[in-house]
Amino acid sequence: xxxxxxxxxxxxxxxxxxxxxxxxxxxxxxxxxxxxxxxxxxxxxxxxxxxxxxxxxxxxxxxxxxxxxxxxxxxxxxxxxxxxxxxxxxxxxxxxxxxxxxxxxxxxxxxxxxxxxxxxxxxxxxxxxxxxxxxxxxxxxxxxxxxxxxxxxxxxxxxxxxxxxxxxxxxxxxxxxxxxxxxxxxxxxxx
Amino acid sequence: xxxxxxxxxxxxxxxxxxxxxxxxxxxxxxxxxxxxxxxxxxxxxxxxxxxxxxxxxxxxxxxxxxxxxxxxxxxxxxxxxxxxxxxxxxxxxxxxxxxxxxxxxxxxxxxxxxxxxxxxxxxxxxxxxxxxxxxxxxxxxxxxxxxxxxxxxxxxxxxxxxxxxxxxxxxxxxxxxxxxxxxxxxxxxxxxxxxxxxxxxxxxxxxxxxxxxxxxxxxxxxxxxxxxxxxxxxxxxxxxxxxxxxxxxxxxxxxxxxxxxxxxxxxxxxxxxxxxxxxxxxxxxxxxxxxxxxxxxxxxxxx
Numbered sequence: 001x002x003x004x005x006x007x008x009x010x011x012x013x014x015x016x017x018x019x020x021x022x023x024x025x026x027x028x029x030x031x032x033x034x035x036x037x038x039x040x041x042x043x044x045x046x047x048x049x050x051x052x053x054x055x056x057x058x059x060x061x062x063x064x065x066x067x068x069x070x071x072x073x074x075x076x077x078x079x080x081x082x083x084x085x086x087x088x089x090x091x092x093x094x095x096x097x098x099x100x101x102x103x104x105x106x107x108x109x110x111x112x113x114x115x116x117x118x119x120x121x122x123x124x125x126x127x128x129x130x131x132x133x134x135x136x137x138x139x140x141x142x143x144x145x146x147x148x149x150x151x152x153x154x155x156x157x158x159x160x161x162x163x164x165x166x167x168x169x170x171x172x173x174x175x176x177x178x179x180x181x182x183x184x185x186x187x188x189x190x191x
Numbered sequence: 192x193x194x195x196x197x198x199x200x201x202x203x204x205x206x207x208x209x210x211x212x213x214x215x216x217x218x219x220x221x222x223x224x225x226x227x228x229x230x231x232x233x234x235x236x237x238x239x240x241x242x243x244x245x246x247x248x249x250x251x252x253x254x255x256x257x258x259x260x261x262x263x264x265x266x267x268x269x270x271x272x273x274x275x276x277x278x279x280x281x282x283x284x285x286x287x288x289x290x291x292x293x294x295x296x297x298x299x300x301x302x303x304x305x306x307x308x309x310x311x312x313x314x315x316x317x318x319x320x321x322x323x324x325x326x327x328x329x330x331x332x333x334x335x336x337x338x339x340x341x342x343x344x345x346x347x348x349x350x351x352x353x354x355x356x357x358x359x360x361x362x363x364x365x366x367x368x369x370x371x372x373x374x375x376x377x378x379x380x381x382x383x384x385x386x387x388x389x390x391x392x393x394x395x396x397x398x399x400x401x402x403x404x405x406x407x408x409x410x411x412x413x414x415x416x417x418x419x420x421x422x423x424x425x426x427x428x429x430x431x432x433x434x435x436x437x438x439x440x441x442x443x444x445x446x447x448x449x450x451x452x453x454x455x456x457x458x459x460x461x462x463x464x465x466x467x468x469x470x471x472x473x474x475x476x477x478x479x480x481x482x483x484x485x486x487x488x489x490x491x492x493x494x
Contacts, residue, residue: 025261026257029260030247030252033248033250033252034247037244047253047256050256054256054259054260054264117239121236122244137244140205141241161202162198164201165198165201166197168201168233169197172233175239176232
């Protein structure tokens with residue numbers, strides 16, 4: 001009978017991830033995807049961005065300090081990667097959004113109009129400068145406080161406040177001009 | 192007070208100002224109708240922006256992202272240069288919806304919400320509300336007051352469309368919605384990731400509609416006739432009564448008798464009393480609403 005050899009610890013996997021960290025990451029994915037969708041304006045680019053952020057987060061798990069808000073930490077990573085991307089290349093022309101594919105020709109007109117109106121809002125957001133887009137998405141869409149958003153963007157609260165104000169007013173103006181244009185077109189079509 | 196900047200106004204709308212500063216902004220809003228319209232438009236566009244990205248929250252998360260979050264995915268190499276070659280294409284939306292049937296209803300539940308928000312964007316925010324001529328709801332044989340001509344001005348009543356639109360959105364999203372329709376949830380402990388930017392004013396007492404089987408589900412803030420207002424959502428198991436909205440706003444206009452209206456296929460009853468404007472919105476018939484109005488008026492008189 002062979003004697004049992006000394007116990008050897010099981011080799012660690014190539015990328016051991018603590019379950020708790022990973023669970024937090026999974027839980028925050030929908031919000032990260034929404035944030036990234038708003039930043040990039042494209043579903044595919046947004047998911048690439050979130051995937052890159054997950055990989056970076058896992059690689060830097062040791063840098064995460066207990067007591068820090070996990071979602072804010074992840075928003076910061078997404079934002080940093082996105083800024084790096086837009087600095088290092090021209091953003092490709094956005095693809096048509098997948099919602100357009102999802103709409104069947106038999107969908108009631110009201111729903112189609114609703115989709116178009118919301119697409120108009122997304123288009124208006126895309127025209128804003130990156131820093132304003134970040135502020136809007138963090139505060140207005142995700143509901144972070146100014147202080148939390150400032151921590152993510154790594155700027156003073158006053159800067160977030162002014163970026164947000166410029167963004168909200170610009171967005172409002174874009175929506176208003178789009179609506180005025182639409183009603184002008186409607187009036188011409190009625191003639 | 193100095194000229195109100197957009198920064199201050201937006202911080203007020205976001206619930207970021209301390210009490211004295213918020214009171215100053217509220218006072219400025221009361222005195223300036225143009226500023227009020229501006230604030231209302233900004234508040235609406237914020238709702239529209241949230242709605243524009245709401246679908247993403249309800250989409251099933253692609254498997255590749257779940258794998259990445261668990262550290263099981265092949266790392267993306269050179270993401271910055273590989274932009275044109277998505278590493279792994281996730282399945283088409285329809286396929287994903289079938290795989291995760293448990294969540295697919297949310298997407299469709301969100302669609303009428305999106306439609307309602309869109310109608311607010313097209314209408315309320317930008318001042319293109321379709322002119323809906325008021326019409327009386329069918330009378331059910333219960334004792335009702337005669338139609339009034341002293342009710343709140345119909346000419347400036349786009350807010351009636353607005354509150355009817357939000358009522359529909361709330362009903363479409365369901366009481367446990369996570370579409371960020373409410374600013375103050377009924378259960379703050381279960382508010383989800385969205386922070387509570389605002390709270391009900393300390394002197395605000397919730398109408399008790401439990402005797403009607405109505406359960407408070409949350410509140411949102413809006414502007415009515417240029418002043419901040421609160422819209423309270425209630426639900427009930429009573430199908431004949433259905434979900435109900437109660438709106439309370441301050442006003443400097445004189446008292447008025449209750450007036451009836453029908454907007455967006457919903458019945459509404461609204462009146463002014465001692466510096467407040469009140470409205471009830473629901474699919475219940477006017478007789479039901481009238482009785483709740485009586486109860487509410489009695490409670491409010493008692494406050």
